[in-house]
Amino acid sequence: MRLEHWTNAAEQGALAARNALAAPGTELAELDTIPYFWSDWYGHRLQFVGTPRADEEVTVGPRGPGAIVLYRRGTQLAGVLTIDRPRDIMKFRRLVMEPGSWDEALFQANERVEATV
Numbered sequence: 001m002r003l004e005h006w007t008n009a010a011e012q013g014a015l016a017a018r019n020a021l022a023a024p025g026t027e028l029a030e031l032d033t034i035p036y037f038w039s040d041w042y043g044h045r046l047q048f049v050g051t052p053r054a055d056e057e058v059t060v061g062p063r064g065p066g067a068i069v070l071y072r073r074g075t076q077l078a079g080v081l082t083i084d085r086p087r088d089i090m091k092f093r094r095l096v097m098e099p100g101s102w103d104e105a106l107f108q109a110n111e112r113v114e115a116t117v
């Protein structure tokens with residue numbers, strides 16, 4: 001998958017350096033992270049973890065600043081977009097790609113939105 005983000009560029013650079021310096025005969029490490037990026041647009045912080053390739057997209061909360069957008073693939077959480085929720089996004093990271101995590105993700109997103117209303 002091609003990922004044009006700062007985080008991915010930094011992670012790939014570190015991995016390439018580690019593998020280049022590995023002792024001969026050592027098994028080379030592979031990139032094994034969940035994609036993540038952030039971007040600041042017009043005073044708002046957008047953050048995304050996982051992938052938007054999904055069967056369904058559900059917006060919890062407002063359709064704008066304060067939103068948590070969940071992406072479902074089957075019964076699992078495939079990705080999450082947050083707008084102006086810098087403390088929330090990483091809470092979802094462990095649920096991304098975890099089998100059967102969709103209901104838990106929906107529950108957590110609703111709790112977090114309600115807590116900030």
Ligand SMILES: Cc1cc2nc3c(=O)[nH]c(=O)nc-3n(C[C@H](O)[C@H](O)[C@H](O)COP(=O)(O)OP(=O)(O)OC[C@H]3O[C@@H](n4cnc5c(N)ncnc54)[C@H](O)[C@@H]3O)c2cc1C
Nearest residue numbers: 003004005006007008009010012013036037038039040041
């Ligand atoms: C307008 C814009 C906004 C972006 N906003 C975001 C964002 O908000 N969030 C996010 O996560 N990502 C963002 N990105 C993407 C992010 O900047 C890139 O994914 C990331 O910089 C890629 O890092 P890199 O090290 O692979 O390449 P680069 O950052 O492109 O670094 C490559 C370097 O190699 C140098 N170089 C090229 N050819 C040679 C050569 N022959 N010899 C020597 N040096 C050479 C270049 O000058 C450059 O300094 C944005 C990109 C653009 C263009």
